Amino acid sequence: MTIKSAEFVISNTNVAKCPKDRIPEYAFIGRSNVGKSSLINMLMKRKDLAKTSGKPGKTQLINHFKINDKWFLVDLPGYGYAQVSKKKRAKFQSFIEDYFKQREQLVCTFVLIDSRHDPQKIDLEFMQFLGENRIPFCIVFTKADKLGSAKLNKQITAYKKKLLNFWEELPMSFITSSANSFGRDEFLNFIEQVNQDVAKDFN
Ligand code: GTP
Ligand code: MG
DSSP: OOOOOEEEEEEESOGGGSOOOOSOEEEEEEBTTSSHHHHHHHHHTOSSSSOOOSSSOOOOSEEEEEETTTEEEEEOOOBOOTTSOHHHHHHHHHHHHHHHHHOTTEEEEEEEEETTOOOOHHHHHHHHHHHHTTOOEEEEEEOGGGSOHHHHHHHHHHHHHHHTTTOSSOOOEEEOOTTTOTTHHHHHHHHHHHHHHHGGGGO
16 A cells, blocks of 8 residues: 555544544554554654654554545554553543544554563453454554564464463464564555455445
8 A cells, every 4th residue: 555645633532532534443552662653653654743752651642643535543542651640540541441442433453562572461451351342453563673583483473372372363463663664565455455345334
């Protein structure tokens, strides 16, 4: 898929205020600092479309970006960031939960996992939440450039094997690096395919 345009539309903490357009939407979620905003920039070939930071907790709102005038990418705050106060964290969680439960346009969620990490409780719980609410998701292994290919493959194979303790079937997964654009074509082709598959539901 060729990216012809990518524009920021709106940020907010209230799903009722998200754009009303009836177009397919894809959300990026995962632990703080896993690389959600960087992945959006990599896919769009834009340096600063989504704001990134070396420090966790950078993205704090629901951010809508309209792509090719036809679909949305949504950058969300990360979960599992201990530095945010408990009250604020609870508030985060409730608007993120509302977003996932109420956003009808959401056709696929990308759960980002740092390629270097073993399965962590918070990620497994989040996937369980998505499953319970029948929200389709894929796993995206990020920061692939940080591991050599042998180590990377070993780590991802082990991750998937552990997931099979909780899931009968594995979700689709992608391996990406925002540092060297690894995985970009495959990722965008997937979105293009889903856009075609769901087109009939958006008329
Ligand atoms: P929050 O908004 O805080 O939830 O974080 P985020 O998930 O949006 O992470 P962000 O994209 O801001 O990236 C966090 C840090 O990881 C930044 O320093 C990025 O430069 C770095 N980073 C992200 N993706 C990659 C990658 O693929 N490779 C490498 N080497 N670094 C990455
Ligand atoms: Mg971010």
